[in-house]
Amino acid sequence: MPLGTLDRTPPPFFRQGPSALTKLALCSALALLMMVADARFKLMQPVRAGFALVLHPVQRLLLAPVDAWETAGDYLRGTQRAMAAEDQARRQLSAQAERLSRAEALQIENDRLRKLLGLLPSLSVPAIPAEVLFEAPDPFSRRVVIDRGATVGVTAGSPVINEAGVLGQVTRVYPLSAEVTLLTDKDAAIPLLNARTQMRNAAAGRPDGAGMELRFLAANSDVRVGDVMTTSGLDGVYPPGLPVARVSAVERRGDSSFAQVLLAPIAHPDSARHVLVLLPQDRHLSAKREADVAAVAEAASAAESKAAARAAKKAERAEKAAVKASGAAQ
Incomplete structure (x- = not known):
């Protein structure tokens, strides 16, 4: 019998399950x-x-x-x-x-000089050290999670800075952690002050998360590449004078009455590891005002107690003098 006519397929008794191609497809689907x-x-x-x-x-x-x-x-x-x-x-x-x-x-x-000009002393804002744990899992936002929360006094709205400048603001607070929205987030905004011209404006995060931009700035405004932007302190949240960003590009178009000004954050949020959480300025001022009021009230009560003690001593002396005078008269 010719070899080509032989049936080389195994008999049904020795067949072992599905074919190799079926197994490959099944394993691939299971892995996927x-x-x-x-x-x-x-x-x-x-x-x-x-x-x-x-x-x-x-x-x-x-x-x-x-x-x-x-x-x-x-x-x-x-x-x-x-x-x-x-x-x-x-x-x-x-x-x-x-x-x-x-x-x-x-x-x-x-x-x-501050005493000569009658200025108030500079504020010392309380700060809480913290460490960045990880970035938020939302890919469409620029947020990080820190290892300090409500148990140590972190509150919503607290500014977050590092050694270079402002990073962002606390937006969510948990007992042992907090979520910080960075300045490069599309929903973040901060009032700024141009350190060179003293012009105030507001900056917001770009939609692509690559930086910040000044919005609604007139095309003839005096702004240059390299200008340093600091916090103005008008919002009652960020203390004034903190470095925020530097102007990276200025584009003026003839068909628009506004200039497009791009900012590069001074504090690089991607490399920030250790941060400081500050108490909001309005809360710090209210706490300082309450402390000053309490100190004034305490000083007033102390003065009243001293005055009462002096009056009691005078009354005692007058009584002794009256007793002596009556004895001399007798």
Whole structure:
């Protein structure tokens, strides 16, 4: 019998389930379903967390040789680095001592001038340190979550700053955390003051979240690229004088009566890790006013008590003098 006429298919007794193509399609559909379910409903998060917990000792064990090598290298280079750090610290200490002496002299001069002009002393706004945990899961907003909440005094509307300038404002408060809306969010707005021209305006976040822009600014306004914008303090939320943004582009069109001014935030929100949460200015002023009223009331009560004590002493002296006079008359 020719070989081409032989039936090479296995008999029905030895067939093992569906074909390989069917298995591939089924496994592909199941994998796609699991990926979509994990992305939308986080179904695989407990499994992933369990695997991470189980593999953590293995990862630490595999990193032990690398850590030992780095520790040995750091130990050998420690003396040299310590000597260099000490030398640098001594130089910085001498430079800072000189700057500190100048700063103290300027502070004394500033206090004298403020007293001479009859100005109020500068406000010291209470601040709460916090750390950025993660960004909000909403892809259409620019918000971050910090690790401080209502239990430590964070309130809705509190300004949030870092070492460079203003980052945003607290919009939602939870017991142990809070949500901060950044200035680059499309729904954020802040009143600004041009440090060069002292012109006031309001800035809002751009719809694409790439920065900020000045809205409804006249085309003939005196604004240049590089101008620094600070908080004006007129909204009663942000303290005045905090750096906010710098003008990055100015576009004046002939067919429009408004200029398009783009701003670049000075405090980069994407790299912010540690922040300060300030008490809103209006609440700080009301608290300060209440404290001043309480201090005045306490001083008035103390003065009244002293006056009453002096009056009682005078009455006692007059009574003693009357007793002596009556005794002399007898």
